[in-house]
Amino acid sequence: MPVATPPARIALLGNPNCGKTALFNLLTGSRQKVANYPGVTVERKEGVLRTPAGRRVQVLDLPGAYSLNAVSADEAVTRDVVTGHRDSLPDLLVCVVDATNLRMHLRLVLEALTLGLPLVVALNKSDRAEQLGIAVDGDRLAQELGVPVVRTVGVHAHGARELLEQLDRPVPPRRTSPWKAPDVAQVLATQHRSHRIVEAVVQEPAVDADPSDRIDRVIMHPVWGLLILAVVLFTTFIAVFSLGDLLAGHIDEAFAWLGDAVGRTMADGPLRGLLVEGIIGGVGGVLVFLPQILILFLFILALESSGYLPRAAFLLDKPMSGAGLSGRSFIPLLSSFACAIPGIMATRTITDPRDRLTTILIAPLMACSARIPVYTLLIAALFPGEPLAAALLMSGLYALGVVSAMAVAWVLKRRHRNAHVPLLMELPSYQWPDLRSLAIGLWERALIFLRRVGTIILALTIVMWALYTTPSPWADRTGTPIEQSLAGELGRGLQHVFAPIGFNEHISIALVPGMAAREVVVSALGTAYAMEGDEDEVSGRLKERIAREWSFATRLSLLIWMVFAPQCISTFVVVKRETGSWRQMWTMGGYLFALAYLASLITYQLTKALTTL
């Protein structure tokens, strides 16, 4: 007989909304590895924890599942892992249940018990259960189930203590038995047993006393609910632009000061040019938008963890069905306002494949945070000192993206009338957002942005500077150094394509690195104008140069271009990965480019005709 040893590999199993991810973060901290399961678009999260005895244990965070009888790709992966059909079987299964809703979560534990794997139940959110007057008799539950039961609080620093101690104890050998999909009678029997156990171990106030129904009556009311949603979204965008602008101003000043200081201390030469015009001028122009991006993510993360977002999705289900979508597309599309990449990845929760594809194809039309730098710059140049007009135009650009997305969805779905698609969306109980999780979430977003600035954006900025400073071998030695540079050559070539929509050479050139990251359009313009300026104008604001040198029609045309243009390689990559199809990726790129060119052409020609009347 094998000697019983403590587990070396464990897996976390639980319903969605059981707080499993918070617990996983608490257990593993930053020692996580996120990848994809081979062949499917399901995230595989693995980490390492250290037990009180100092042992290292591998932790696998399984995708959330209501049942092993899978209906989604996520659930199928979870089933395959715990039945030994994918990965190797874990030594111990940690079943994470929400202590405030054992009635719902215990069923999966009973189902998992039939697998014969060693198992521990983690009563998560046990602090919240106490606050709500819900008493769970852990010893009795352990007796009923025949497995250890520990209390955890995923959102407290020491909330995993009991579980960690448990992981140093030896686990019994596994006696696996094959899993079989249950029939109606078996499902009912399991539910019956689950309810019987809950009645024996849980003492709780009556459901009628639950305040969340009263909140739901208002939040999801057809009139009040929509009004609240409008206020919430409006407040979010006001905060992003007013508060974000305030903070951005400080960063802008800091970079202007830095540029001046470096410019004064260094001797004139290529290195000073690279530092002042290339790096400080370019990277600084992008970095000023960090506050706005973080404020937007703060609102999205807080609204999501409070339980509000699924309710907003409920409210918008009917309006979105007009475009052929369902409420399930709401959260992915809202996330796309921050960045299309997490948005497209969030479409994995959409069970219907056609709905999912449509949502992926329209996600890039939501005005992502990388557009904020370009929008802000151009609007400020269009309406200097007119905050109301600027705010209206900004809202208009966001609205244009949303309306176009709905129109595109409508066209895409018209050809494929759906059979019935069930909604079955959980509306989790309300809770105050946990500050620690919010801080971690924001920190991760900030790091992603800073990494982009420090790598892609910095590299492209230097490349652009080099293109502007290297003389072109084909230039005819007339005109300014910029016109004679490689960049100038490139700009003249691109003029054949972009002149009809009003883009000058600098814009045309800036759009090229802008393919890698939209914000680079701003830094590339910053570099170009910084290079053109004389000594005093190096620190001169890009905004003022644009206001002076571009026509009204050009500024407007570029704004409209930015609404539609498929301008971020990362989005292409993620669309290819999520759809597994080159065709879908080119479909997205092609239709967005066509829309952008057409819309800008109309805007430019029309505005030019009207302004020269």
Add this chain to the structure above:
Amino acid sequence: MSRASRIPLAQLPDGQWATVADIPVPADPTDHDLVLRLMELGFVPGERVRIVAEGLGRRDPLAVRVGRSTFALRHHEASLILVNALP
């Protein structure tokens, strides 16, 4: 309670408590998995349910409280569940 007083959940008045009476085997075999899933989510005979909110469509979707959870269901799913309204 007589069988006659059973109504589909989709017809239960807003805010009124009811108990799940039955989820009959659906006529359409494509709904079979849907019925299993509804049961796994907690829609089993004897469980108390009520509608807490109606969507903007004609009772589509519906936010349904079942036990300690709330789920958004479409009219179609809510029609598969038979309930007895409580006085």
